[in-house]
Amino acid sequence: MSHQAPSNTAAPMIEFIGINKFYGSLPALVDVNAEVKKGEVVVVCGPSGSGKSTLIRTVNRLEEIQSGVLRFDGQDVHAKIGSSAMNHLRSRIGFVFQSFNLFPHLSVLDNVMLSPVKVNGIKRSKAREIALQLLDRVGLSSKAENYPAQLSGGQQQRVAIARALAMEPPAMLFDEPTSALDPEMVGEVLSVMRGLARDGMTMMCVTHEMNFARDVADRVWFMDAGRLLESAPPSAFFGSPQHPRAQRFLSDLRAR
């Protein structure tokens, strides 16, 4: 493991307690109980349609749930809370999308600066300084004045990571951050994520990059049909998966 593993007693950052979610009558999440501890890196995997995106999107309430309790850093995310409290909570949860979702009408620098300025009320000069540092951290300070359309997919995703980091979130969520990328660009995004993990960031990553899971994750969660079937350290998960569906999933993955 390349970073300091959180101790067993570390406080939870994200807690899922009896989470159920339906799309109409289709159960998308079925009684999910799990937690991500502070400083921990969790990789979520599972077949297509198993509910990985749905699960990760409930953490910052981009999706509603029908029952259960979900806490982020102790705060009940799905309680009845005012919209400004909800916005503040969301601003503390970094989220990186499969399709980057950079704002195409803004330069790279403005993409990173927008939310610190407009949401947190930070002065432009200060926000600019922070944004340039973050772009440097993801290796893109030379692209600050470019527009997203002028960047490769891997570069866009790195900007998206910098944009999320600019809000100084205590945890980052990734929903298949490399799935939309050409193979030669996967590495540059993963290496930024490895850097974050090394610095102790709490991370929940939906990804099929099993090497990343093996090297970086503290735990791997396996989902199927809306259920969290297995949660184990990577060595155990890859070495001796318990659930038959997990075994099938892994052998399918290796066969590819």
Place this chain on the structure above:
Amino acid sequence: MTLLFNMIGIVSDNWLLLLVGQFPNGPLGGIAATLILSILGIALAFPLSVTMALARLSPWPVLRWPATALVYIVRGVPLLLIILWVYFLLPLLIGESVPGFVTMLATLVIYEGAFLSEIVRAGITALPRGQMDAARALGHSHLGAMRYVILPQALFNMIPSIISQFVSTIKETTLGYIINVPELTFAAGQINNRLLTKPFEVYFMLAIIYFIVCWTLTKLASTLERRIAARRARSMDGVAAPALAAAPAGASRT
């Protein structure tokens, strides 16, 4: 050939009337009034339409319902009837007589506001859902996300549709004729009344003037539309979920 000469004669005899009406000895009229009415109409309808589109897309039913009702009413009633309502109701409401120009302007703002709001709404919903998701995930409020992320893109993509709507507005100002708004059609009517014997030439000339103005603007709209489509295609490169369907220019009305 004589037709052409007659028309040129009419224009050269009456060019000032066609251009500015009775101005400066009377109210501004002619093509100047037509254009000012159209520009003011669109300019005032625009903020109204954005407000109405936001209301129709808002999470709160209290805002959604009135805006939706207004749009349906306005779209379901002929413009001429709205002109008559405003013509008879506005003076009652404010207690004094209202110049035809103001009546027509108020009508256009309501009517164009409703149609433009549908264009704005289509422009907003045509953006990929990920834009709103990303803005909300960063902590922006619904309105903040609209203001900084959604509207700048949607309104830019809508520029051609707005120009088409402007062209429609120019054509709609002709209806001001029935409440004696001194715009271009009214000026042509005055000329026709004076000449008595040349209605065909007068109204043919009138059609040509409208055609030149509207055709030029339509051409401009389609040029801009091509440029914007090209730019959008480029900015969508490499993005998983493109939504290229934007509000069509020349939004058809029924």
